[in-house]
Amino acid sequence: MNAQEWLAREPDGELQIGVLGAPISKASISPSEAWSTPTAFREALRRFPTWNAALGVDLAELRIADLGDIPGDRDEPDATAAHERIREAVLDAYAKAPIVVVIGGDNSLTRPAVRGAEAASRLEWGVITLDAHHDCRPLDDGPRNGTPIRQLIEGGMPGDRVAQVGIHAWGNSRENGQWAADQGVHVHAMERVAQSGAGRVVEEALHDVRDAGATAVWADLDIDVLDRAFAPACPASMPGGMTPQQLMDAAARLGRDPAVLGADLCEVDANADVAGMTVRAMAGVFLSFCAGVALRHRDAA
Numbered sequence: 263m264n265a266q267e268w269l270a271r272e273p274d275g276e277l278q279i280g281v282l283g284a285p286i287s288k289a290s291i292s293p294s295e296a297w298s299t300p301t302a303f304r305e306a307l308r309r310f311p312t313w314n315a316a317l318g319v320d321l322a323e324l325r326i327a328d329l330g331d332i333p334g335d336r337d338e339p340d341a342t343a344a345h346e347r348i349r350e351a352v353l354d355a356y357a358k359a360p361i362v363v364v365i366g367g368d369n370s371l372t373r374p375a376v377r378g379a380e381a382a383s384r385l386e387w388g389v390i391t392l393d394a395h396h397d398c399r400p401l402d403d404g405p406r407n408g409t410p411i412r413q414l415i416e417g418g419m420p421g422d423r424v425a426q427v428g429i430h431a432w433g434n435s436r437e438n439g440q441w442a443a444d445q446g447v448h449v450h451a452m453e454r455v456a457q458s459g460a461g462r463v464v465e466e467a468l469h470d471v472r473d474a475g476a477t478a479v480w481a482d483l484d485i486d487v488l489d490r491a492f493a494p495a496c497p498a499s500m501p502g503g504m505t506p507q508q509l510m511d512a513a514a515r516l517g518r519d520p521a522v523l524g525a526d527l528c529e530v531d532a533n534a535d536v537a538g539m540t541v542r543a544m545a546g547v548f549l550s551f552c553a554g555v556a557l558r559h560r561d562a563a
């Protein structure tokens with residue numbers, strides 16, 4: 263069984279993870295065909311086995327289901343209606359599975375996805391982003407892929423319940439970085455990841471949001487945190503970003519933490535990929551998150 267067959271099968275018993283596709287790209291600031299990615303992502307899983315030798319985990323032990331794609335925004339003037347569908351689909355998915363993973367699509371999906379998660383529970387949600395960018399741009403042009411964190415904070419999420427890992431030195435305007443700092447957002451620069459390792463920095467981010475009162479965490483894995491050499495299909499990836507190994511380590515660490523109940527993987531435009539490398543990296547990051555979830559269940563046993 264390869265990982266594509268694993269995600270496509272119908273598991274017996276109660277689900278542990280539900281997966282949704284969110285093929286949207288109308289809210290992208292740079293031109294993007296990120297609507298093409300959920301299908302390409304499922305196809306790329308074929309390249310992976312279910313066995314992770316380093317972690318000693320076989321994903322076959324996890325009960326996961328592909329809940330299909332939410333209708334995207336391709337035939338609509340903007341992403342407004344698709345965002346509402348994403349919120350509702352995530353809310354509904356939590357009736358089926360305790361952990362929901364959304365495969366984008368552009369990063370604007372994160373706000374409605376977190377809103378759906380909040381509506382599904384009485385937990386106090388925080389957000390950990392793996393991203394080169396703060397995504398705290400002002401809302402001058404409405405909700406975009408560069409605004410989800412600002413929208414969440416302006417919508418009531420305490421700023422100190424957000425931690426950002428992999429922020430790029432050249433990735434943000436001074437104003438947007440200052441806005442994030444003023445809200446109390448915990449910022450862990452890419453340089454820290456290079457020095458201390460991604461798993462260690464993610465640990466710190468988990469402490470950050472927990473200390474601020476979060477009892478549930480949404481992990482926003484923006485694939486543009488990868489170095490552009492590994493993520494040519496992300497419109498805003500930069501030289502000097504993470505290696506796929508660092509991002510897979512981070513994803514596994516997030517998956518292992520019992521507080522992490524939701525995740526998205528976003529910003530890949532499969533139609534702009536080179537040799538399938540970005541989509542394949544995204545698939546590896548997703549599978550590493552799932553391997554972390556398998557370890558979480560083992561830790562609890």
Ligand SMILES: [Mn+2]
Pocket residue numbers: 369393394395397407484529
């Ligand atoms: Mn982002």
